[in-house]
Amino acid sequence: MILYLQMLFTFFKIGLFSFGGGYAILAMIQHEVVINRAWLSSAEFFDIVAISQMTPGPIAINAATFIGYHKAGLVGGVFCTLGVILPSLIVMTLITVSYLKLKDKPWFRAIFKYLRPLSIGLIASAGIMAGRDAIVDVFSVGVFVLAFVLSWRLKINPFYMLLGAGVIGYFFG
Amino acid sequence: MLLRLFLVFLKIGAFTIGGAYAMIPLIRKEVVQKHKWLSDEDFLDGLAAAQSCPGPIAINISIYTGYRIGKSRGLLVSVLGTLLPSLIVILFIAAFFDRFSGLEAVRRIFHALKPAVVALIAVPVIQMSQSGGISRYTFWLPLLALILIAWLSINPIYLILLTICGAVVYALIMQRGQKRGRS
Numbered sequence: 001m002i003l004y005l006q007m008l009f010t011f012f013k014i015g016l017f018s019f020g021g022g023y024a025i026l027a028m029i030q031h032e033v034v035i036n037r038a039w040l041s042s043a044e045f046f047d048i049v050a051i052s053q054m055t056p057g058p059i060a061i062n063a064a065t066f067i068g069y070h071k072a073g074l075v076g077g078v079f080c081t082l083g084v085i086l087p088s089l090i091v092m093t094l095i096t097v098s099y100l101k102l103k104d105k106p107w108f109r110a111i112f113k114y115l116r117p118l119s120i121g122l123i124a125s126a127g128i129m130a131g132r133d134a135i136v137d138v139f140s141v142g143v144f145v146l147a148f149v150l151s152w153r154l155k156i157n158p159f160y161m162l163l164g165a166g167v168i169g170y171f172f173g
Numbered sequence: 174m175l176l177r178l179f180l181v182f183l184k185i186g187a188f189t190i191g192g193a194y195a196m197i198p199l200i201r202k203e204v205v206q207k208h209k210w211l212s213d214e215d216f217l218d219g220l221a222a223a224q225s226c227p228g229p230i231a232i233n234i235s236i237y238t239g240y241r242i243g244k245s246r247g248l249l250v251s252v253l254g255t256l257l258p259s260l261i262v263i264l265f266i267a268a269f270f271d272r273f274s275g276l277e278a279v280r281r282i283f284h285a286l287k288p289a290v291v292a293l294i295a296v297p298v299i300q301m302s303q304s305g306g307i308s309r310y311t312f313w314l315p316l317l318a319l320i321l322i323a324w325l326s327i328n329p330i331y332l333i334l335l336t337i338c339g340a341v342v343y344a345l346i347m348q349r350g351q352k353r354g355r356s
Contacts, residue, residue, distance in 0.1 A: 013330070015227060015228045015229075016227050016228075017227060017329065017330045017333050018227055018228065019225070019226075019227055019333070020224070020301070021192070021193050021224065021229060021230035021231075022192040022193055022229065022230070023294055023297050025228075025229060026294070027322075027329065028329060031322075031328060031329055035326065036328075046287050046290055047270075047274065047283055047286075049290050050283065050286040050287065050289075050290050051263075051266060051270070052263075053190075053192070053290065053293060054190065055190065055259070055262050055263060055266065056186065056187050056188060056189060056190050056258050056259065056262055057186050057187075057189070057231075057255070057256075057258050057259030057262070057263075058192055058193060058196070058229040058230075058231040058232060058255065058259060059192040059193075059229075060192075060228075060229040061229055061231075061232070061255075061256060061259045061260075061263075062259050062262075062263050065259060065260055065263040065264065065267070066263050066266070066267045066270075069263070069264055069267040069268070070267055070270075070271075074264065077260070077263070077264055077267070078260075081256065081260060084228070084229065085228065085229065085232050085252070085256070087227050087228050088226065088227065088228030088229065088232045088233050088236060089236065089252070091226050091227055091228070092222070092223065092226045092228065092232075092233045092236040092237065093236055093240065093248065095222050095225075095226055096219070096222065096236060096237045096240045096241070097240075103218075103221075103222075106344045106345075106347070106348050107340070107341045107344040107345060107348075109344070110340040110341065110343060110344035111336075111337050111340045111341065112225045113311070113340065114311065114314060114336050114339065114340045115225075115333065115336055115337070115340070116301070117307050117311040117312070117314040117315045117318075118314055118315065118318050118332060118333065118336050119301075120298055120301050120302055120307065120315040120318075121314065121315030121316065121317065121318025121319040121322070122318055122322060122329050122332075123294060123297060123298050123301070124295075124298045124315065124318075124319045124323075125318065125319050125322035125323035125329075126294055127291055127294040127295045127298060128319070128323040129323055130287070130290060130291045130294055131288075131291045133287070134287030134288045134290065134291050135288050135291060139284070139285075140284065140285075140287065140288040141288070143285045143288040143289055144288035144289070144291055144292050147288065147289040147291075147292035147293070148292035148295060148296065150292075151292055151293060151296045152292075152296045152299065152300075157190070157195070158190070158192075158195075158293055159190040161289060161292075161293070162286060162289055162290075162293075165285045165286050165288075165289035166282045166285065166286055168285050169281050169282040169283065169284050169285025169286060170278060170281055170282050170285075172285075173280075173281035173282065173284035173285045
């Protein structure tokens, strides 16, 4: 029971402090779950990130459900998912009701003017930490460069990109 | 109506792969163009709010759309619709993953998937920087955050709280300065 509550609390914190969607949430998960709680190894975390990208639905929800299940079964999966959406349910509902009033307040606009660039730094740091773990030899450098060019320049759908990477890995990895 | 709302979000949750940015155009198509539940302006306002709020963007936009269409019951069914496909598919995969993760072939596949995931994280950083997230006055902020988080292992939560406090104080000081300037 204590583990379930810890999961709920940890993922609540993750949901509450991640601004900018999926990738910011992944960066927070990495910090809280891998570094602070040590529920997962860094390698396991990136396996889960890859799977979350390739399955339907919001990436953050997929990752939260997977981590919860991996650590504590079905109930764990439900608790982590609940934890990560509870802040949304509270904050987004309040904002939905009052957004039109808030959006012209200077202090409200200032918060997001500075939070957005901060989120970019946060996501970049997740990329750096992932890179330390994933880009280790000539093969992985090649895959990284190819994947980067394909998704940046050709805006290829992440699912097909990862599918292609998986096939390459199966034959040449 | 609630049932239709649920089915629309269930469909979007089940058939979009790659997160919120894949889902948004579909939600817009269903909610604004097909069912005409919201005007395009209302939807874009909601989208702006969903992107500024903490949490998953897809969940935030479901909360907004659901609430605007059917108050709290609408909110509940649209969030459930978005969540359920994720939950079911992931629980199914997670149940089998431990058994497969030790296989040689699976290791080889992930050897290539991992650097590809790094690329997937790197691309939105560039896109977000280009799409107006960073200006001449704020470019130091992501750089500083990057160094503090990636190399000094500072908890991002402190940086976020500090940024929120700093922004509010700065805005209030500017506001007072403007008032004094006018009077």
